[in-house]
Amino acid sequence: MEIRARAPGKIILAGEHAVVHGSAAVAAAIDLYTQSSLHLPPSGEGGAGEVEVDLTDSGLAFSWPCSRLLEALGETSRKAELQAPRPCSPEELAAIARLVELHEIPEAKIWLSAGLSAFLYLYTSILGCRPGKVVVSSGLPMGAGLGSSAAFSVSLSGALLTAAGVVSAEGAVGGTEWQLLGKDHLELVNTWAFQGEKIIHGKPSGIDNAVSTFGSMIKFKKGELTNLKSGNPVKMLITDTRVGRNTKALVAGVSERASRHPDAMASVFHAVNTISEELSSIVELAATDEIAMTSKEEKLAELMEMNQGLLQCMGVSHASIETVLRSTLKYNLVSKLTGAGGGGCVLTLIPTLLSKLVLEKVTTELESHGFRCFKVEVGGQGLQIHQG
Ligand SMILES: Nc1ncnc2c1ncn2[C@@H]1O[C@H](COP(=O)(O)OP(=O)(O)OP(=O)(O)O)[C@@H](O)[C@H]1O
Ligand SMILES: C[C@@](O)(CCO)CC(=O)[O-]
Ligand SMILES: [Mg+2]
CATH class of the missing domain: 3.30.230.10 (Ribosomal Protein S5; domain 2)
Structure with a gap:
């Protein structure tokens, strides 16, 4: 069998x-x-x-x-x-x-x-x-x-x-x-x-x-x-920084920081909660066509940028992740780490109206750092x- x-x-x-x-x-x-x-x-x-x-x-x-x-x-x-x-x-x-x-x-x-x-x-x-x-x-x-x-x-x-x-x-x-x-x-x-x-x-x-x-x-x-019913799935470019890391150690590191600074970290976690709640309602609104595509993408990008800042507060960013953020920002694109961080993969939101040429340029620049880029279907x- x-x-x-x-x-x-x-x-x-x-x-x-x-x-x-x-x-x-x-x-x-x-x-x-x-x-x-x-x-x-x-x-x-x-x-x-x-x-x-x-x-x-x-x-x-x-x-x-x-x-x-x-x-x-x-x-x-x-x-x-x-x-x-x-x-x-x-x-x-x-x-x-x-x-x-x-x-x-x-x-x-x-x-x-x-x-x-x-x-x-x-x-x-x-x-x-x-x-x-x-x-x-x-x-x-x-x-x-x-x-x-x-x-x-x-x-x-x-x-x-x-x-x-x-x-x-x-x-x-x-x-x-x-x-x-x-x-x-x-x-x-x-x-x-x-x-x-x-x-x-x-x-x-x-x-x-x-x-x-x-x-x-x-x-x-x-x-x-x-x-979450998402009408038009978001498009993401994934950049694998190829920096190895381990989720168990990163999760333990955040918990240790939370026990050293309980009040500050509780505020960070609360802010992230608000970001996720807002992001999920935008995704659902977009499914009912109550929000224009460009407006949805602008909001998602801003929330992702804010979340990335809070992940830096938690201590899970990495020099390689920062390089991806800087490279994509040159083209007005927003990125955030995904998963446990500490290296690994970074998401870049690809707006519907982004030209193929710009996407090619960003990808070439990211790959020149030794990173690997690929697109995925989401959802x-x-x-x-x-x-x-
Ligand atoms: N295809 C596979 N073959 C063997 N082991 C695997 C495979 N996929 C995952 N693993 C196990 O999972 C571990 C990786 O898990 P880890 O949680 O650190 O990373 P991840 O799941 O890829 O990222 P994240 O948890 O941040 O989404 C590997 O070290 C290995 O033990
Ligand atoms: C870092 C973490 O939040 C996501 C890993 O993909 C760990 C978890 O939720 O189990
Ligand atoms: Mg894992």
Whole structure:
């Protein structure tokens, strides 16, 4: 049996970091995906064979004998828990970390160990210690602010829960081999993926896994999700500064700053909340044609600029991000970091009336700094399944 699941990355238009502290944020799915293909032998039995994962983007593959997993973790998959995952306990996480350490991961790719721990947790909790192989491949840059960790957790959870028979695909995605899940099944996948994100991020808000699971453009606040109907999707240029960073460390850094300056940071988070609320109402107004396109774009640009200033206050900007801001400002274009910051990707709002020539000039200038630019479609589908 082969089950494939693909889950999109995301951009955050406003509210990253502040969303971890209870503010609203606005995010949208993009058309770059992580795909997990799960192969299960016909009669898998616990205790025999291996669990394998092939991480094609990093060119590394790992495997564990099922007997070893059973010995270290016990029989982990229990029917009742499939419907309501329990968080990974510190003891279980330590046992999983020891299983990951059985493999020598090259120092330059040590950041993979968090993803591997999330993989082992999701696989053994959902399918138990039965043999199987998962091949993961992604069009997303890893650790660059476009939600690669969430797309990884969502696609894995989608494939594993489909194999366990607790979720099943319903409707086809027009003209493609992919199928969608119903709302309740998506909710379940999202809950599992959040557990995976916790292992990778430490203290995620849940926005990245939610937008990767449900797709579209969403407002997210304290775990509550509102779908934003955006008539004409905004156009964004993405610049990957190629400066590596780690979301877990950046989120922890903002929390430390908040504990050093609680009142000042509470005001910053409050300001971000207001920006996200305003931004989401502009998006929705635009869907009803009650606001002209140029006026919508001017407002969005101003709010993004204000949000970027507040992200600098939180200490998550970076010299490379500032270079992107300065370069695009020369052409009167507004940019802000997206995701956790500290390097990674920057969004630049592309107004509808911007000439092709100007766009080419900005892109050339950004690429002359060694950055990589690309355009994405914003607000598309979330998790999709293919069973064959
Ligand atoms: N395709 C993949 N293969 C293996 N591991 C992956 C893959 N995608 C993500 N990961 C795991 O997720 C980690 C990156 O997550 P991180 O949260 O730091 O960045 P991000 O999700 O890309 O950005 P952000 O959280 O700011 O949106 C990697 O270090 C790795 O452990
Ligand atoms: C930085 C952050 O706000 C967004 C990362 O894409 C973390 C989170 O919300 O989990
Ligand atoms: Mg992440």
